[in-house]
Amino acid sequence: MLKQLMNKSNALIILYIFCATPLYAWNLGKEGTFQFEKINDNIYVMHGPLSEPSPSNNGFMNNPGIIVSHNGLIVIDPGSAYQVGQEVIKEIEKISDKPILAVFNTHIHGDHWLANQAIKEKYPQAKIYGHPAMIKQANGEQGIIWVDMMNRLTEGKTKGTQVVAPKFSVVQGTMIEVDGQHFRIHAMIPAHTNTDIMIEHVQSQTLFLGDNSFYQRMGRFDNSASMLGNIKALEYATQLKMSVYVPGHGRSGKADTAIKPFLDYLLRVQAVVQAGFDDDLQDFEIKDKVIGDFSDYTSWHGFDTNFGKHINSMYLEIEKTAW
Ligand SMILES: [Zn+2]
Known part of the structure; x- marks a missing residue:
């Protein structure tokens, strides 16, 4: 009797653990669990950690997206490394086992595209699209810099990752059709970098913003960036009046969460710096003077x-x- 009870309670414990662990999730320990969520008709996004690349997140930190079509899938920004791409593919397969037909890369930063390698290995026919400046940089010095940086920051968790750059160029206004899905490219550069594309999925009115926008996370502006250009790109994106916007990092949503808070931040930085500049203040003096006004x-x-x-x-x- 006791044995029977023990067996029963063991079975209950196992059942409990089974139910409490999300089946559709990539478990990254203290970073959390990650899975694709439906954000619009046939559109899914896996919102990555807001942290920087590290051994605990394996370098994963972006928002991979998928569009589910009749015969296959289209992926936006598959992630930061070969190993991350393999995990992202596992999560994609929990949504659909259709083949990946095409990939779009939003910009040169490696956390968004170094996982192309895993996609290409499994689906050699997949076409990868990016801005011509991104393609050039990925095949040049920047590609190597990003592979090395990711491996260093994750302490070797991305070892063996290789550059697989996009082959197909898209620029402002390019229309691409994949398996009946229509995409319009918006490339307002320089903004976050000088390689950015924003990808509109026409049927669902979803705009993938790349790192032109963030939500509840700040990013850096590299040497190729223009903060004033980033403001223009986000004003332009807002005017497109899409139903859902996907930032490069942070939650997807309407323009009032996925664009407005970061755009307002940039506009406020512009205003305080302009005022300080007009008053002959140095940048560090401006920072000290205004930091209290940015409590939001x-x-x-x-x-x-x-x-x-x-x-x-x-x-x-x-x-x-x-000047
Ligand atoms: Zn970026």
């Missing part, structure tokens, strides 16, 4: 490390336009 953003991941850099980058841009 201090909870965003990376605010502390990025705010001073953002003031500095904006200062340099405003200084350039003043």
